Amino acid sequence: xxxxxxxxxxxxxxxxxxxxxxxxxxxxxxxxxxxxxxxxxxxxxxxxxxxxxxxxxxxxxxxxxxxxxxxxxxxxxxxxxxxxxxxxxxxxxxxxxxxxxxxxxxxxxxxxxxxxxxxxxxxxxxxxxxxxxxxxxxxxxxxxxxxxxxxxxxxxxxxxxxxxxxxxxxxxxxxxxxxxxxxxxxxxxxxxxxxxxxxxxxxxxxxxxxxxxxxxxxxxxxxxxxxxxxxxxxxxxxxxxxxxx
Amino acid sequence: xxxxxxxxxxxxxxxxxxxxxxxxxxxxxxxxxxxxxxxxxxxxxxxxxxxxxxxxxxxxxxxxxxxxxxxxxxxxxxxxxxxxxxxxxxxxxxxxxxxxxxxxxxxxxxxxxxxxxxxxxxxxxxxxxxxxxxxxxxxxxxxxxxxxxxxxxxxxxxxxxxxxxxxxxxxxxxxxxxxxxxxxxxxxxxxxxxxxxxxxxxxxxxxxxxxxxxxxxxxxxxxxxxxxxxxxxxxxxxxxxxxxxxxxxxxxxxxxxxxxxxxxxxxxxxxxxxxxxxxxxxxxxxxxxxxxxxxxxxxxxxxxxxxxxxxxxxxxxxxxxxxxxxxxxxxxxxxxxxxxxxxxxxxxxxxxxxxxxxxxxxxxxxxxxxxxxxxxxxxxxxxxxxxxxxxxxxxxxxxxxxxxxxxxxxxxxxxxxxxxxxxxxxxxxxxxxxxxxxxxxxxxxxxxxxxxxxxxxxxxxxxxxxxxxxxx
Numbered sequence: 120x121x122x123x124x125x126x127x128x129x130x131x132x133x134x135x136x137x138x139x140x141x142x143x144x145x146x147x148x149x150x151x152x153x154x155x156x157x158x159x160x161x162x163x164x165x166x167x168x169x170x171x172x173x174x175x176x177x178x179x180x181x182x183x184x185x186x187x188x189x190x191x192x193x194x195x196x197x198x199x200x201x202x203x204x205x206x207x208x209x210x211x212x213x214x215x216x217x218x219x220x221x222x223x224x225x226x227x228x229x230x231x232x233x234x235x236x237x238x239x240x241x242x243x244x245x246x247x248x249x250x251x252x253x254x255x256x257x258x259x260x261x262x263x264x265x266x267x268x269x270x271x272x273x274x275x276x277x278x279x280x281x282x283x284x285x286x287x288x289x290x291x292x293x294x295x296x297x298x299x300x301x302x303x304x305x306x307x308x309x310x311x312x313x314x315x316x317x318x319x320x321x322x323x324x325x326x327x328x329x330x331x332x333x334x335x336x337x338x339x340x341x342x343x344x345x346x347x348x349x350x351x352x353x354x355x356x357x358x359x360x361x362x363x364x
Numbered sequence: 365x366x367x368x369x370x371x372x373x374x375x376x377x378x379x380x381x382x383x384x385x386x387x388x389x390x391x392x393x394x395x396x397x398x399x400x401x402x403x404x405x406x407x408x409x410x411x412x413x414x415x416x417x418x419x420x421x422x423x424x425x426x427x428x429x430x431x432x433x434x435x436x437x438x439x440x441x442x443x444x445x446x447x448x449x450x451x452x453x454x455x456x457x458x459x460x461x462x463x464x465x466x467x468x469x470x471x472x473x474x475x476x477x478x479x480x481x482x483x484x485x486x487x488x489x490x491x492x493x494x495x496x497x498x499x500x501x502x503x504x505x506x507x508x509x510x511x512x513x514x515x516x517x518x519x520x521x522x523x524x525x526x527x528x529x530x531x532x533x534x535x536x537x538x539x540x541x542x543x544x545x546x547x548x549x550x551x552x553x554x555x556x557x558x559x560x561x562x563x564x565x566x567x568x569x570x571x572x573x574x575x576x577x578x579x580x581x582x583x584x585x586x587x588x589x590x591x592x593x594x595x596x597x598x599x600x601x602x603x604x605x606x607x608x609x610x611x612x613x614x615x616x617x618x619x620x621x622x623x624x625x626x627x628x629x630x631x632x633x634x635x636x637x638x639x640x641x642x643x644x645x646x647x648x649x650x651x652x653x654x655x656x657x658x659x660x661x662x663x664x665x666x667x668x669x670x671x672x673x674x675x676x677x678x679x680x681x682x683x684x685x686x687x688x689x690x691x692x693x694x695x696x697x698x699x700x701x702x703x704x705x706x707x708x709x710x711x712x713x714x715x716x717x718x719x720x721x722x723x724x725x726x727x728x729x730x731x732x733x734x735x736x737x738x739x740x741x742x743x744x745x746x747x748x749x750x751x752x753x754x755x756x757x758x759x760x761x762x763x764x765x766x767x768x769x770x771x772x773x774x775x776x777x778x779x780x781x782x783x784x785x786x787x788x789x790x791x792x793x794x795x796x797x798x799x800x801x802x803x804x805x806x807x808x809x810x811x812x813x814x815x816x817x818x819x820x821x822x823x824x825x826x827x828x829x830x831x832x833x834x835x836x
Contacts, residue, residue, distance in 0.1 A: 265709070265713055265734075303693075303714075303787075304829065305605060305692050305693045308625065309646070309648065309690030310709070313669070316664070335625075
């Protein structure tokens with residue numbers, strides 16, 4: 120009986136051992152040590168604001184990187200990992216960012232366009248020239264057909280001319296007498312002469328020095344308007360002012 | 365008055381060379397201005413009382429004109445140049461006689477088949493009876509030999525078979541188209557002189573005028589028939605109102621210079637400007653006295669345009685008019701030399717006035733409208749002028765050429781055919797008027813007989829204005 124008990128024990132023990140051993144076989148292989156995690160790749164971005172400037176202006180260049188140990192921008196050199204900088208290139212430039220780190224190299228670029236500035240405005244004049252003022256302020260005087268007297272609706276222009284010319288006593292000028300095409304050549308030259316004289320004498324009466332004034336008649340030889348209509352003829356019946364240096 | 369009364373029969377053949385003819389031209393008969401003018405204007409005056417109507421009068425109204433046959437001249441040598449020169453000669457000769465206004469040219473379709481080239485070929489019966497029914501025949505021949513052009517010409521009174529020859533002429537010159545034209549002018553003038561009451565013809569006269577065809581208004585000159593147009597001045601400005609002196613040696617005109625409108629003087633002998641005073645201000649419209657010793661013109665040197673007189677050299681300046689309104693365009697009485705017509709705007713629209721040459725007796729001649737550009741006829745009896753008689757709102761207002769009889773102030777309208785007509789100027793024979801007209805669409809020079817007939821255009825290039833006929 121003891122024997123049988125020993126035998127049983129041995130069997131059970133064997134079985135158990137088998138089971139145990141079988142169960143412990145997988146766990147028995149020791150796992151290798153895990154490799155160190157790979158270093159993260161660097162990231163990089165760069166931008167410029169504004170992206171277009173006129174020559175002479177500046178723009179802000181901004182960049183950001185991560186996982187980089189060595190950051191540089193072409194033309195600028197090594198820079199901080201992130202940052203910004205004022206740039207003012209004289210011509211269009213592409214900014215090229217290189218971020219190097221343990222995890223590799225990342226590049227980014229941005230372009231700044233530089234435009235030529237518009238031609239500089241003319242040197243600011245001290246004020247409009249006499250000739251400009253003359254052209255802006257002086258009004259031609261218009262006449263009725265075959266007439267050389269200043270008609271009522273032209274008196275305001277005449278007064279404005281007198282006032283301007285008295286305020287600018289250094290301006291010399293020419294009065295051209297013109298006629299429409301309908302009259303005869305010779306008579307129109309005499310009529311144009313009277314128109315110019317009529318304007319002149321009105322100016323002189325208003326205090327404008329006669330020595331500043333020259334007159335010429337063009338009769339119908341140099342019309343302003345060439346159509347055969349009353350509105351065109353009226354254009355041509357005038358005393359026309361010309362600035363003289 | 366019968367036409368034969370005007371003829372000076374020449375019984376023996378008279379050959380005169382061109383050189384001799386030039387000498388003769390200097391001593392032209394003094395009767396030139398009288399004679400036929402009375403005859404011409406007798407008919408004109410008779411029509412003045414109907415002046416308000418458009419009546420086509422003829423210069424020969426009431427006067428029978430000489431029926432003249434002009435068969436083409438014939439070739440007298442075998443030179444190859446003959447054909448072209450004959451064409452020039454025959455065309456010019458016919459036109460001169462046709463333009464003269466004093467003869468009735470017999471249509472060539474009535475001529476006999478055999479036309480004469482020399483006296484022994486004249487068949488009187490074939491000419492003096494119908495159909496040609498000619499009173500006179502002008503004929504002759506032309507030939508080149510040794511590069512010399514010789515023209516023989518005759519004028520025959522074919523109704524006088526006993527002594528038919530009125531004229532016989534020989535002309536020689538170098539063989540050229542120009543010479544053929546000049547000889548035709550000379551022979552035509554001889555015939556017109558004989559048949560036209562002893563008044564010198566105009567075939568060798570010149571017409572000065574203003575043309576813009578160079579790009580600027582300059583003074584040009586042409587033959588009276590429009591041939592040989594050439595530029596005289598080169599001012600590159602604006603040049604106007606040419607007036608040739610009575611002897612033809614000096615041309616006065618008005619030009620825009622740096623100092624304004626000045627009277628300039630051009631010597632046709634020296635072919636350049638000669639000195640003339642600058643008077644200042646606006647100086648316009650010169651006019652020669654008939655003796656060539658004085659100039660009238662308008663100047664605004666006193667402030668207003670007035671008529672001034674000066675010597676031919678510009679000295680002795682004095683003012684003739686005064687007062688308000690522009691005074692321009694003086695015209696001397698070409699016969700008397702003691703009156704001056706002019707234009708004044710003293711009452712408003714321009715009117716034609718006359719005054720004595722000393723400035724006295726100023727009288728208004730036109731009664732209304734817009735009257736400008738007076739020009740005195742060579743006989744001193746008539747003014748030609750440009751007139752817009754019906755000027756005013758709603759009026760058609762066309763400018764036409766009129767004649768006014770100074771003594772009676774009666775007038776007759778010469779142009780009716782539209783356009784703007786201005787600057788009439790008399791021919792030296794008093795039978796023609798040249799003027800500017802826009803009737804063709806732009807301003808050109810036209811010519812007509814003094815009764816308004818035989819209107820024809822002389823210029824066709826550019827704008828051409830202000831014609832001025834030489835004094836002879």
